Amino acid sequence: MTEFILSLFSSSDKLRASSLYQLLTGKRTSSVLLFGFFNGLLFAHGCFPSLKQTVFDAQIQQMIDEKLLSWEGNELQLTEKGRLRGSSKSLTGLHYDKYGRTAQTSWRLLKFAVQVVSHLSANETTYLPAETGPFYSYQVKKWLKETKCSRTELITRLPSELSTIFSQMTEEHANFLANQFSGKKQTGLLAYQLTTLEDAVEQQLYQDQCIHGLLAIIEQHKDFLLYDLLSPLLSQNYNQSMLTTRALILAGDSVEEVMTKRALKKGTINDHLIEWAIFFDNFPFGRLIHSETRKVLASLDRPLLTLKYKDFDVQTVDYGEFRLAQIERFKGGSKYGVS
Numbered sequence: 001m002t003e004f005i006l007s008l009f010s011s012s013d014k015l016r017a018s019s020l021y022q023l024l025t026g027k028r029t030s031s032v033l034l035f036g037f038f039n040g041l042l043f044a045h046g047c048f049p050s051l052k053q054t055v056f057d058a059q060i061q062q063m064i065d066e067k068l069l070s071w072e073g074n075e076l077q078l079t080e081k082g083r084l085r086g087s088s089k090s091l092t093g094l095h096y097d098k099y100g101r102t103a104q105t106s107w108r109l110l111k112f113a114v115q116v117v118s119h120l121s122a123n124e125t126t127y128l129p130a131e132t133g134p135f136y137s138y139q140v141k142k143w144l145k146e147t148k149c150s151r152t153e154l155i156t157r158l159p160s161e162l163s164t165i166f167s168q169m170t171e172e173h174a175n176f177l178a179n180q181f182s183g184k185k186q187t188g189l190l191a192y193q194l195t196t197l198e199d200a201v202e203q204q205l206y207q208d209q210c211i212h213g214l215l216a217i218i219e220q221h222k223d224f225l226l227y228d229l230l231s232p233l234l235s236q237n238y239n240q241s242m243l244t245t246r247a248l249i250l251a252g253d254s255v256e257e258v259m260t261k262r263a264l265k266k267g268t269i270n271d272h273l274i275e276w277a278i279f280f281d282n283f284p285f286g287r288l289i290h291s292e293t294r295k296v297l298a299s300l301d302r303p304l305l306t307l308k309y310k311d312f313d314v315q316t317v318d319y320g321e322f323r324l325a326q327i328e329r330f331k332g333g334s335k336y337g338v339s
Contacts, residue, residue, distance in 0.1 A: 001048075001059055001201050006068060006078065006086040008041055014075035015039065021056045024048045026100065028239065030271040034323065036097070037278050038305075038330060043091065046100040047208075093173075093213040094205070097279070102233040107211045111181055111188065112136050113143065113229055114158065118183030121155040130182050143229045154225070161224045165217050173210045238279065245272040246280075255288070270320030277327045285328045293321045304329050 009015060019035040026046025036042040060076070063069045068082035078086075099106070112131040119127050131137070147154060166174035176195070182188040197203045218226050219234065235243075248258045259269055277283040296317050297304055304326055309319055 002063060002068070003086065004201060004205060005059065005063065006082050007091060008044060009069070009076070009078035009082070009086075013039060014072050014077045016075050017057075017060055020076070021051070021053060024056070025051050026096075028275075030274045030323070033275055033278055034327075037327070042097040042278070043094045045097040047094070047096045047205075049100075091205075091209070093209045093216070095212045095216065096208070098237055099212045099215050099234070100208075101237045103208060103211050103215060106215060106230050106233045109136055109139055109233065110226065110230065113140050113226075114162070115182045116140050116144075117154060117158050118185075120151060122184045124184060127184075130188070139229070139232075143225075147225060147228065149225075157225055161221070161226050164221070165214060165226070168217050169210075169213055173213060176206075176210050177214060239272070239275055242272040242275045245269060246276050249273075249284070249288075266320070270323070273320055274323050274327070277324055281331075283324075283327075285324060289321050289324050289328070290318075293317050293325065297322075297325055 005020075008020070016035070019032060022029075022032045023036050023041060023045055024047055026049045033042070033045070036045050060069065063082070064071070066081075067079055068085055069076050070079050071077075096103075108131060112129065115127075115130050119125070129137075144154075149157065162178075166178060169177075176191075179194055180188045180191065191207045192203055195203060195206060197206055215230070215234065218224060218230060221227055222231075245258055245262065245264075248261065249255075253261065255266075255269055255273075258264070259266060262269075273288065277285070300307070302311075307322075307326075309317075309322055
């Protein structure tokens with residue numbers, strides 16, 4: 001885990017240890033999501049959901065003792081030794097923020113569906129299923145029933161879709177996943193049999209990196225049968241309450257109307273709006289940041305992204321709108337939150 005944690009630091013970043021722990025374990029508060037977003041670390045959100053605080057603290061202390069990290073006030077900073085020790089392995093493609101909750105279940109479901117269709121193509125009904133749990137059987141049966149194509153078309157389209165998907169991945173990642181499939185002519189291998197990595201954390205990160213990349217490609221092909229299979233699971237990665245608030249806002253409701261309809265406090269709605277703005281690209285910043293807020297932010301003599309809410313002498317700016325303006329600016333939107 002040492003190399004992975006080191007890879008989360010740049011040579012200039014300083015990270016709060018408490019926020020880093022909450023990020024790795026997947027705490028879903030607006031403060032943790034903002035920490036991950038502004039530091040470019042959302043991809044690691046929830047990567048170690050079972051990590052104990054005592055284990056994390058011991059790991060950090062060991063890295064400090066080894067002079068890989070150092071304290072700067074109440075924040076951690078990478079040392080020169082830590083920079084040199086950092087892993088050279090790319091973390092590109094990891095998206096625990098988008099797929100962490102259901103990635104493993106999605107991958108198991110996909111492998112099972114491939115096995116079922118493979119044996120259907122040979123009219124075989126007696127074989128050792130890759131999954132025996134009722135969830136997987138139900139999902140595949142439901143998918144097959146709702147699929148608007150003949151068996152012949154299904155048997156033709158599924159290999160074609162997989163070929164398209166794997167062609168958009170690196171050969172190494174594609175082979176790693178493809179060799180885990182079972183079917184009428186092949187028994188899939190286990191993940192650890194397909195990598196030379198010995199460390200359990202590295203094995204898990206590599207497997208997840210491949211699966212997340214696969215799911216990202218499937219999400220780009222909404223006309224695929226595989227998207228129909230996995231979309232119910234993919235949607236579960238988002239905060240469902242946030243999605244309800246999002247739907248109401250997109251339907252034309254104001255923040256106040258949503259608060260009334262849902263009997264929720266302003267702080268909760270702010271959390272929903274912040275999460276929506278972070279994870280989606282269609283956020284209506286222009287509508288939800290009032291002109292008065294933009295004028296106040298424009299009058300400041302400091303860059304918006306360097307400000308903290310407590311920097312305002314008089315709390316004349318709504319916290320939620322202040323954060324939305326920062327997110328807008330970070331994503332390349334209007335300067336200082338001013339159109």
